[in-house]
Amino acid sequence: MAETSSTLGSPTRRLVLQVIGLGSAGFAIGCVPEGATPADDAAGNGVSTLALGPFVKISTDDKVTVLLKHIEFGQGVSTGLPTIVAEELDARWDQMKFEHAPAEVPTYGNLAFGGAVQGTGGSTAIANSWEQLRRAGAAARYMLVQAAAERWGVDAAEITVADGVVSAGEDSATFGELAEGAVAIAPPDAASLTLKDPSTFKLIGQEKSATGVSARADTAAKINGSAKYAMDYHPPGTLVALIARSPKFGGKVASFNAEASRAIPGVMLVRQVPSGVAVIARDFWAAKKGRDAILPQIQWNNDNAEMRSSDAIFEDYRETFDVAGHEARLEGDGATAIGGPGRIISADFEFPYRSCADGAAELRRRVHARRILQDHLRFADADRRPAGRRAGSGPPSRPGHDRYPSCRRILRQEGDAQCRSRG
Amino acid sequence: MNLTINGEAVEVNVAPGDDRPLLWVLREDLALTGTKFGCGVSACGACTVLVDGQPTRSCVTPAATLEGRSVTTIEGLDTPQGKAVQQAWTELDVVQCGWCQSGQILAATALLTQNASPTEDDVNTSMSANICRCATYDRIRNAVVRASQLVGTE
Numbered sequence: 001m002a003e004t005s006s007t008l009g010s011p012t013r014r015l016v017l018q019v020i021g022l023g024s025a026g027f028a029i030g031c032v033p034e035g036a037t038p039a040d041d042a043a044g045n046g047v048s049t050l051a052l053g054p055f056v057k058i059s060t061d062d063k064v065t066v067l068l069k070h071i072e073f074g075q076g077v078s079t080g081l082p083t084i085v086a087e088e089l090d091a092r093w094d095q096m097k098f099e100h101a102p103a104e105v106p107t108y109g110n111l112a113f114g115g116a117v118q119g120t121g122g123s124t125a126i127a128n129s130w131e132q133l134r135r136a137g138a139a140a141r142y143m144l145v146q147a148a149a150e151r152w153g154v155d156a157a158e159i160t161v162a163d164g165v166v167s168a169g170e171d172s173a174t175f176g177e178l179a180e181g182a183v184a185i186a187p188p189d190a191a192s193l194t195l196k197d198p199s200t201f202k203l204i205g206q207e208k209s210a211t212g213v214s215a216r217a218d219t220a221a222k223i224n225g226s227a228k229y230a231m232d233y234h235p236p237g238t239l240v241a242l243i244a245r246s247p248k249f250g251g252k253v254a255s256f257n258a259e260a261s262r263a264i265p266g267v268m269l270v271r272q273v274p275s276g277v278a279v280i281a282r283d284f285w286a287a288k289k290g291r292d293a294i295l296p297q298i299q300w301n302n303d304n305a306e307m308r309s310s311d312a313i314f315e316d317y318r319e320t321f322d323v324a325g326h327e328a329r330l331e332g333d334g335a336t337a338i339g340g341p342g343r344i345i346s347a348d349f350e351f352p353y354r355s356c357a358d359g360a361a362e363l364r365r366r367v368h369a370r371r372i373l374q375d376h377l378r379f380a381d382a383d384r385r386p387a388g389r390r391a392g393s394g395p396p397s398r399p400g401h402d403r404y405p406s407c408r409r410i411l412r413q414e415g416d417a418q419c420r421s422r423g
Numbered sequence: 424m425n426l427t428i429n430g431e432a433v434e435v436n437v438a439p440g441d442d443r444p445l446l447w448v449l450r451e452d453l454a455l456t457g458t459k460f461g462c463g464v465s466a467c468g469a470c471t472v473l474v475d476g477q478p479t480r481s482c483v484t485p486a487a488t489l490e491g492r493s494v495t496t497i498e499g500l501d502t503p504q505g506k507a508v509q510q511a512w513t514e515l516d517v518v519q520c521g522w523c524q525s526g527q528i529l530a531a532t533a534l535l536t537q538n539a540s541p542t543e544d545d546v547n548t549s550m551s552a553n554i555c556r557c558a559t560y561d562r563i564r565n566a567v568v569r570a571s572q573l574v575g576t577e
């Protein structure tokens with residue numbers, strides 16, 4: 001084993017208990033030195049990155065970064081949302097970048113969910129961001145134009161912006177060259193900005209133009225192993241926790257004997273949590289062996305557990321077909337139509353009840369010793385409050401980052417403890 | 424012991440007889456996190472790496488058994504077939520969430536290395552055990568065929 005106990009840092013017992021008290025699926029607890037949060041990619045290379053509002057950052061190296069308030073988990077928001085900004089900003093597509101926004105409401109709230117929740121779901125990402133990001137792009141453009149007007153001593157009305165270049169007469173400058181001036185401009189009232197006429201769109205609604213490139217902004221990193229997912233965030237000293245859960249849905253721990261699990265080298269703590277028994281270890285394999293060892297040593301209380309077999313559950317479902325249903329909407333006369341002439345096509349589709357079937361992609365959460373949540377959930381804000389409550393303090397921060405959710409949904413199926421998605 | 428990973432001899436802290444799978448040595452000890460953990464029981468293919476060119480499920484392969492063998496992960500994929508697969512994946516926008524794709528790409532590379540012009544049926548047969556929860560199968564199939572054309576033209 002590569003890790004020795006001396007490299008593990010010293011997670012306090014209290015911290016560990018607070019964290020596992022969240023009752024999550026698999027997660028890890030990292031203990032990293034102060035200041036070891038993921039660095040802004042601009043740090044240390046002489047490039048500064050300046051925020052023009054909460055959604056747009058422009059770097060002196062002429063990159064435009066869009067902060068995604070929605071998670072990218074394959075549906076394409078890392079392409080779609082920056083496209084909206086780039087359009088109103090008149091940026092070039094090849095200068096666009098993205099990163100995931102920090103957990104922060106109402107700034108990054110989903111307007112389709114009322115704005116008070118930062119969440120991704122229900123095919124809302126583009127719809128609720130559409131106007132907001134168009135205005136964010138237009139506001140950043142305004143600030144760049146004002147900065148250019150000041151620099152060149154010309155009227156803003158004489159300035160044009162196209163393909164990432166701001167110009168007036170003989171003068172021209174890139175966004176990167178104007179970034180430092182633009183950040184000093186007072187942001188406009190976004191509602192007062194005039195947005196583009198859609199007939200003039202150059203990026204939105206256009207097919208990719210070149211072959212040999214991907215239309216997706218996340219392809220390059222996802223085909224060479226460099227894309228970082230929440231589960232890939234594994235600083236030295238990270239501990240891994242796995243939870244042994246009841247084999248029956250709704251079962252609770254009655255009692256357990258942790259001896260065998262504790263005897264596994266690398267297992268550091270075995271502890272009951274609301275969803276089962278958590279085994280915390282110095283690495284995944286030790287945690288997995290510890291969990292395998294504890295499973296036969298747990299007595300379950302099945303008083304409130306689902307005790308029917310899958311066959312029995314399906315039988316119950318089939319019987320409900322014979323029961324008159326609740327009428328949600330009535331149009332025409334279905335019964336007569338089905339009884340009338342014509343062809344009836346009938347098929348049964350039966351899907352077993354399985355964990356992980358809801359499309360939620362994230363499962364790893366990481367908590368620094370400093371209590372910074374490094375999760376990547378569809379509801380970015382959701383774990384901060386319970387984490388804070390358990391710790392007896394305010395919610396920890398969940399900073400912005402460049403990671404994707406770990407798609408553990410691809411395989412874990414029944415009987416597996418790790419993939420009870422909360423998404 | 425020493426492992427050869429992406430062409431380099433790497434000293435890893437694994438004892439003979441240790442059952443810790445290669446996957447965790449790669450991810451936790453060597454920070455090669457491009458190789459993904461999906462199921463841990465050889466059922467999904469997300470953890471696929473190449474061992475002496477053969478697609479191998481690193482989640483069930485103890486690192487200690489690999490002394491003297493050559494391991495290629497997504498980070499070190501640089502054969503003509505591997506490059507062609509990545510290019511075809513780019514052209515056809517194969518990825519969605521991306522979690523399964525390192526494994527898909529290595530499996531496709533192994534296929535093309537053994538069979539320069541696979542048919543769609545060949546792709547189905549050799550890659551059906553690499554699961555994609557985003558269901559990118561159709562694009563994978565087309566991209567493997569495209570990759571075979573790209574290797575042919577180079």
Ligand code: FES
Nearest residue numbers: 461462463468482
């Ligand atoms: S993680 Fe190895 S096959 Fe699924």
Ligand code: FES
Nearest residue numbers: 521523555556557
């Ligand atoms: S791309 Fe998401 S699992 Fe394959």
